[in-house]
Amino acid sequence: LRLGTLAPKNSLYHRALLEMGETWKAAQGDGSKLIVFTDGAQGGESDTVKRMRIGQLNGGLLSVVGLREIDPSVSALQTIPLMFRSWEEVDYVREQLRPAMEKRFFDKGYVVLSWGDAGWVRFFSQRPAAAPDDFKSMKMFTWAGEPEQMEVMKALGYQPVSLETADILPALQTGLIEVVPATPYYALAAQFNGPAPHMLELNWAPIVGALVVTRKAWEGMSPAGQTALREAARAAGEKMRAQARTEVDEAVAAMVKRGLKVTRPSAEQMAAWQALAESVYPQIRGRLVPAETFDEVTRLLAEFRARNK
Amino acid sequence: MPLPAETTPIYDAPSERAGPWWKLHRVEDTVLSLVLATMVLLPVLEIALRSTLSVGVANAAALVQHGVLLVGMLGAAVAAREGRLLSIAGLGRWLPERFHWVHRAAAGGLAMAVTGVLAHAAWNFVAVEREGGNLLAYGVPVWWVEAVMPAGFALIALRLWIRSGERVADRALSLAVAAGLLGVATLSATATPVVALLALAVLLGAPVFVVLGGIALLLFAGDDLPLAAIPLNHYQLTVNPSLPAIPLFTLAGYFLAEGGAPARLIRVFRALFGRFRGGAALVTVLLTAFFTSFTGASGVTILALGGLLMPLLQGVRYPERSGIGLITSGCSLGVLIPPALPLILYAIIARQPIETMLLAAVVPAAVMTTMLVLLGIWRQPRDTAPTPFDPAEALAAIKAAKWELAIPLVTFGGLASGLVTPTETAALTALYAFIVEVLIYRDLSITRDLPRVMAECGLLVGGIILILGMALGFTNYLIDAQIADQVSEWVQTSIASLWVFLLALNGLLLLVGAFMDIYSAIIVVTPLIVPIGLAFGVHPVHLGVIFLANMELGFLTPPVGMNLFFASYRFGTPIGEVARAVLPALAVLAVGVLLITYIPAFSMWLPNVLLR
Ligand code: NA
Numbered sequence: 047l048r049l050g051t052l053a054p055k056n057s058l059y060h061r062a063l064l065e066m067g068e069t070w071k072a073a074q075g076d077g078s079k080l081i082v083f084t085d086g087a088q089g090g091e092s093d094t095v096k097r098m099r100i101g102q103l104n105g106g107l108l109s110v111v112g113l114r115e116i117d118p119s120v121s122a123l124q125t126i127p128l129m130f131r132s133w134e135e136v137d138y139v140r141e142q143l144r145p146a147m148e149k150r151f152f153d154k155g156y157v158v159l160s161w162g163d164a165g166w167v168r169f170f171s172q173r174p175a176a177a178p179d180d181f182k183s184m185k186m187f188t189w190a191g192e193p194e195q196m197e198v199m200k201a202l203g204y205q206p207v208s209l210e211t212a213d214i215l216p217a218l219q220t221g222l223i224e225v226v227p228a229t230p231y232y233a234l235a236a237q238f239n240g241p242a243p244h245m246l247e248l249n250w251a252p253i254v255g256a257l258v259v260t261r262k263a264w265e266g267m268s269p270a271g272q273t274a275l276r277e278a279a280r281a282a283g284e285k286m287r288a289q290a291r292t293e294v295d296e297a298v299a300a301m302v303k304r305g306l307k308v309t310r311p312s313a314e315q316m317a318a319w320q321a322l323a324e325s326v327y328p329q330i331r332g333r334l335v336p337a338e339t340f341d342e343v344t345r346l347l348a349e350f351r352a353r354n355k
Numbered sequence: 356m357p358l359p360a361e362t363t364p365i366y367d368a369p370s371e372r373a374g375p376w377w378k379l380h381r382v383e384d385t386v387l388s389l390v391l392a393t394m395v396l397l398p399v400l401e402i403a404l405r406s407t408l409s410v411g412v413a414n415a416a417a418l419v420q421h422g423v424l425l426v427g428m429l430g431a432a433v434a435a436r437e438g439r440l441l442s443i444a445g446l447g448r449w450l451p452e453r454f455h456w457v458h459r460a461a462a463g464g465l466a467m468a469v470t471g472v473l474a475h476a477a478w479n480f481v482a483v484e485r486e487g488g489n490l491l492a493y494g495v496p497v498w499w500v501e502a503v504m505p506a507g508f509a510l511i512a513l514r515l516w517i518r519s520g521e522r523v524a525d526r527a528l529s530l531a532v533a534a535g536l537l538g539v540a541t542l543s544a545t546a547t548p549v550v551a552l553l554a555l556a557v558l559l560g561a562p563v564f565v566v567l568g569g570i571a572l573l574l575f576a577g578d579d580l581p582l583a584a585i586p587l588n589h590y591q592l593t594v595n596p597s598l599p600a601i602p603l604f605t606l607a608g609y610f611l612a613e614g615g616a617p618a619r620l621i622r623v624f625r626a627l628f629g630r631f632r633g634g635a636a637l638v639t640v641l642l643t644a645f646f647t648s649f650t651g652a653s654g655v656t657i658l659a660l661g662g663l664l665m666p667l668l669q670g671v672r673y674p675e676r677s678g679i680g681l682i683t684s685g686c687s688l689g690v691l692i693p694p695a696l697p698l699i700l701y702a703i704i705a706r707q708p709i710e711t712m713l714l715a716a717v718v719p720a721a722v723m724t725t726m727l728v729l730l731g732i733w734r735q736p737r738d739t740a741p742t743p744f745d746p747a748e749a750l751a752a753i754k755a756a757k758w759e760l761a762i763p764l765v766t767f768g769g770l771a772s773g774l775v776t777p778t779e780t781a782a783l784t785a786l787y788a789f790i791v792e793v794l795i796y797r798d799l800s801i802t803r804d805l806p807r808v809m810a811e812c813g814l815l816v817g818g819i820i821l822i823l824g825m826a827l828g829f830t831n832y833l834i835d836a837q838i839a840d841q842v843s844e845w846v847q848t849s850i851a852s853l854w855v856f857l858l859a860l861n862g863l864l865l866l867v868g869a870f871m872d873i874y875s876a877i878i879v880v881t882p883l884i885v886p887i888g889l890a891f892g893v894h895p896v897h898l899g900v901i902f903l904a905n906m907e908l909g910f911l912t913p914p915v916g917m918n919l920f921f922a923s924y925r926f927g928t929p930i931g932e933v934a935r936a937v938l939p940a941l942a943v944l945a946v947g948v949l950l951i952t953y954i955p956a957f958s959m960w961l962p963n964v965l966l967r
């Protein structure tokens with residue numbers, strides 16, 4: 047079994063995958079082997095999907111950026127800004143959508159083994175900013191691999207600059223970009239807090255991922271191997287999700303020690319953000335996220351919020 | 356990356372009005388030029404729209420990146436048509452004339468077989484991608500563009516076959532050789548016979564990409580991995596967001612080299628430095644270094660400047676052999692001078708920010724240049740009377756060349772301003788060079804010269820990109836088979852000291868430089884040494900500078916020394932003679948490499964100061 051991921055070597059994600067591999071190997075028996083290619087050694091998310099398609103890799107731990115190349119419906123979990131307010135909401139919607147999404151993945155030749163998270167995207171900026179309008183004069187990073195994100199940013203009235211992730215730090219230093227949306231964990235690892243020492247405490251969007259294997263690899267396993275892999279993957283997914291919930295706070299605390307200033311939006315500013323985000327929903331619905339999935343998410347969230355009032 | 360055995364001058368039009376197909380060939384050249392032109396104009400349009408209307412071209416970056424794929428395949432096909440795919444000049448040179456048809460048919464047949472398999476693998480890749488169904492922009496599926504790969508490889512295979520001999524019998528022989536290789540590869544249980552045949556193909560003068568691609572195919576097949584991985588790697592490389600900078604800067608260099616820039620710049624440098632003893636040497640080193648940094652191909656610099664600088668040196672009674680040595684070695688200095696193509700390529704492969712890499716190279720490049728300038732001055736005969744400094748001439752020369760002297764302002768102004776990305780900077784530089792040479796100086800005619808220069812640039816870039824893509828296939832195998840990890844672990848357990856590691860690194864890179872061309876070396880060796888360097892505490896950026904400084908030596912060392920081949924061709928001197936002429940330069944540059952290696956501050960100081 048050959049898996050690809052962007053997660054770094056020896057990270058929690060890598061260790062969880064290796065641990066899962068040990069359990070699976072014991073059940074699958076002789077000759078079974080698990081290789082995890084970390085740090086994007088086999089390319090980015092989109093490349094990993096391409097390598098699964100041609101059969102060079104059998105699976106991968108991917109975020110929505112890669113997963114939506116297999117089926118765009120997963121975009122609903124990550125690409126709609128300010129749709130979700132808490133992990134509970136993400137979990138609820140995901141659980142409801144899961145059977146249908148996993149069925150679509152299966153029909154397209156992939157088996158979803160487990161779901162994981164990697165934290166909330168927040169804004170890191172050079173100057174303090176709290177209201178949506180504060181950001182309009184600043185140039186904002188968007189990832190070159192995700193042109194749709196650029197369209198969303200443009201629709202929001204921002205000045206997106208499309209770059210590769212490796213260019214973020216020097217671009218912040220030279221002023222080519224002034225704002226980076228990133229998860230605190232990633233911002234800490236990539237040291238964005240140096241040139242962009244202001245963080246807006248606004249959970250813009252969650253980073254959601256999944257561990258998938260190709261159906262071909264799955265069907266080549268023994269029934270015992272399949273069961274063991276599914277169980278071990280579920281345990282690994284739970285571990286990753288638990289981590290994602292704590293690492294946001296831990297990473298922010300670590301950066302505050304190094305001089306990060308946290309800005310909390312006022313209720314009024316929060317409302318302005320919400321209104322701004324909702325103003326682009328019509329453009330996201332049907333283009334970035336399939337219309338029916340979008341409506342489904344909206345309906346499920348309304349249901350969840352009504353019940354938890 | 357030397358010239359093919361039967362060389363055509365690099366400045367000849369890619370296609371003469373000859374042969375039954377010349378009109379079709381012209382169409383091909385025009386398409387190639389138009390794709391290049393689009394790659395220049397799209398980023399410029401994007402900058403304009405972004406800064407005025409806050410909008411942009413939908414997916415402009417992705418469109419330009421796929422332009423690299425198109426230019427790469429089209430350019431390589433044109434290179435194959437002209438018999439200009441880069442190859443290691445082989446045994447053929449020593450064969451008697453009457454046996455040439457044999458080695459041509461054998462090399463052609465082996466090359467054709469490998470390229471045919473590549474076309475088939477690319478076809479499989481595109482078929483899978485088509486099912487995936489991803490869109491590029493404006494509703495165009497990505498696979499439409501990817502389809503250029505199987506088509507391109509098939510066309511190259513066809514052209515390799517056509518060029519494999521003059522007579523029907525020769526071409527039948529090459530076809531038989533190709534069928535034989537495929538047969539052996541299918542039937543043989545071990546890879547040994549195929550490896551032997553590929554080695555033979557290299558010796559016979561098959562193109563470099565065939566050798567790299569053939570080895571990659573063999574390795575993937577040996578591990579039961581899909582061959583489609585090789586075209587996938589080629590695709591992955593060409594659509595890298597930073598790669599468009601390479602063809603764009605090269606195009607800028609071609610406009611300059613083909614326009615009147617060399618003569619105007621020589622005049623400026625002569626007027627400024629002519630009064631010093633060794634002024635001519637100084638002019639030679641600075642100009643060759645500057646030009647290579649733009650064209651990215653030191654061979655082009657030798658061809659463009661060699662004929663202008665040699666008379667200058669001989670005018671001050673500079674010994675001929677030292678002159679050849681100085682020009683030949685000066686052309687390799689550009690490798691470290693921003694915005695040199697190898698610097699950008701290393702940054703891409705090592706995943707380092709391009710800006711950091713470019714800044715880090717500035718001081719080391721100055722060190723290497725100073726070493727060579729000192730050698731040049733020392734070699735200058737003492738009894739020559741210096742030309743007196745003429746302020747009026749200096750002013751007139753500067754005035755005449757002012758637009759070209761401003762080019763670094765465009766390039767570095769763009770990068771430092773924070774208004775544009777590296778790719779956009781490259782596009783602006785190319786557009787600026789076009790405006791200067793075509794519209795201001797009118798050294799290049801739009802109708803007569805422009806198509807020729809652009810097609811020529813596309814041909815060169817296509818040949819290089821093809822090699823890069825195949826080399827990445829080979830590298831991907833090293834990663835896939837986890838050989839990179841094993842090498843890294845082995846080095847870390849067997850070498851304890853940083854100093855020993857650096858010395859061993861220099862030794863290894865010297866060997867790599869002797870046998871590999873710089874582009875394959877960057878792609879294959881970088882992923883192996885970066886993690887090891889990190890384990891020893893060597894910053895990837897510093898490591899890159901060490902690497903490229905060593906590659907400068909590689910240009911000058913046999914058996915595969917690109918500058919030696921080009922200089923031998925340009926000055927009509929045997930390769931052995933040129934190799935002896937560059938020995939003193941090789942010695943002083945080696946000292947420079949050691950300085951750069953053991954004093955990290957040379958590399959890290961500038962980026963640390965400027966990028967805080
Ligand atoms: Na060499």
Ligand code: NA
Nearest residue numbers: 868871909915
């Ligand atoms: Na070399």
